[in-house]
Amino acid sequence: MTAALEVERLGFAFDSGREVLREVCFTVADGECLGVVGANGSGKSTLLWCVLGLYRAEGEVRLFGEPLSRKNRHKVGVVFQNPEDQLFMPRLVEDVALPLLNRGVPAADAARRASAALDLAGLGGAVARPASQLSLGERKRAAIAAALVTSPELLILDEPTAELDGRSVRRLAAMLGELRVARLIASHDLTFLRGLCSRLVVLSEGTVVAEGPAAAILGDTPLLEQAGLV
Amino acid sequence: MVLRSRGKARRLTRCLLLLAPVLMFAALLALMQWLAGMPVTWLWLKTILVFLAAKVVVRFVPWDRWLFRLREGSLLFHVALFALFVRHFAFVLVAEGRRAFTARALAAPRRYGSGWFSSLAFAVSAFFTRSIVRAERFYAGQWVRGIGE
Numbered sequence: 001m002t003a004a005l006e007v008e009r010l011g012f013a014f015d016s017g018r019e020v021l022r023e024v025c026f027t028v029a030d031g032e033c034l035g036v037v038g039a040n041g042s043g044k045s046t047l048l049w050c051v052l053g054l055y056r057a058e059g060e061v062r063l064f065g066e067p068l069s070r071k072n073r074h075k076v077g078v079v080f081q082n083p084e085d086q087l088f089m090p091r092l093v094e095d096v097a098l099p100l101l102n103r104g105v106p107a108a109d110a111a112r113r114a115s116a117a118l119d120l121a122g123l124g125g126a127v128a129r130p131a132s133q134l135s136l137g138e139r140k141r142a143a144i145a146a147a148l149v150t151s152p153e154l155l156i157l158d159e160p161t162a163e164l165d166g167r168s169v170r171r172l173a174a175m176l177g178e179l180r181v182a183r184l185i186a187s188h189d190l191t192f193l194r195g196l197c198s199r200l201v202v203l204s205e206g207t208v209v210a211e212g213p214a215a216a217i218l219g220d221t222p223l224l225e226q227a228g229l230v
Numbered sequence: 231m232v233l234r235s236r237g238k239a240r241r242l243t244r245c246l247l248l249l250a251p252v253l254m255f256a257a258l259l260a261l262m263q264w265l266a267g268m269p270v271t272w273l274w275l276k277t278i279l280v281f282l283a284a285k286v287v288v289r290f291v292p293w294d295r296w297l298f299r300l301r302e303g304s305l306l307f308h309v310a311l312f313a314l315f316v317r318h319f320a321f322v323l324v325a326e327g328r329r330a331f332t333a334r335a336l337a338a339p340r341r342y343g344s345g346w347f348s349s350l351a352f353a354v355s356a357f358f359t360r361s362i363v364r365a366e367r368f369y370a371g372q373w374v375r376g377i378g379e
Contacts, residue, residue: 054370078374085364085371088318090294097298099375107298132321146375 002065003027004154004182005051010059012050020046021057021206028154030064033176033183035193035214038203039228044186045081047203048158051184052078063154074103077152077181081159083139086146087131092118095131096146103150114149121145121175137168141175154182161189188229194218202227252281315372322364330357 005028012021020043028034038044050057053068061068063075080086089095097114101107118127121141123134131139140160147155160176161169169189173196176183187193193200193214200217202210204227210217217223224230256274263270287293294314300307334353338345 049370052370052374054373073374074376076374078371080367080371082367084322085367086375088314088368089297090314094298098377101298101302102375102377104302107302111298
């Protein structure tokens, strides 16, 4: 079976010469939920930006067997750490519908599909409100709805639980758990990832120090200590 | 009665404070023309009038609701989308500015005390750095959705 995402020997350094990623390799199978864990500054977010092609990195990134390019980038949905970086329209439904409209879907159809996506995210009552009037948890779910509305085959999330309270984390986990698309989640929230991911990749100082089943990784306290996670 | 007129005075002061950056900008334009030995044109007045007209339009015309009634890909659609980008980023700048200067005020609360000037310089530089980071993230956020291209 073709992997949804293959990352091979990915390396990246900023212009200042500071090396952030070295020889990073991993794969995400179709339908799988893979977690990338690491302490603050370990290179998780940079890794996602490199995978998305937002930073020019060394190595290879393949999406369903093909190099990531403009042609197949539409297969990826992304949710950034701060939903304000993605939501800016006067009404939530327009924010979610915009990528559809941009792809040539008629406005009425785009609005209908956006409303359905917001319903699934538990935000059916907030379609006419701007994102700025929602709580952070609601905004995160709205950003996920905006990413899912185009039916991506891979969903990438950067620190989805950052700054969320317990209830919002549970709702988010439930929402992500129901999805059947491949998911790549970068986070240092081990409790959140424990219930969601089948496999984990541990990143420390820009390199993969461990990869394996979530239960095995999370049970290895010396490894987690070495990676600065406990 | 006294309370009511105080409230009016406060509202008027707030309005004038909102206008202050535009008035300063207009005055700077006129000053630069005068310093360069050029005739001082009506540019300063036009600047204020354009600002006031834009303020009225933004306040009373629901332009931001029109995007979905416009044909996707049309010039007006792109103009409205660009205006929404600019508006969103203006909010981001205000929020970042508030954060940087509040942090600075908390760190150096004594006016003209030790570190007062240097902290001001650092707050301004932090504001620019954070604005660039936020701009980069916002652009990336739209780019991955296929909108920023």
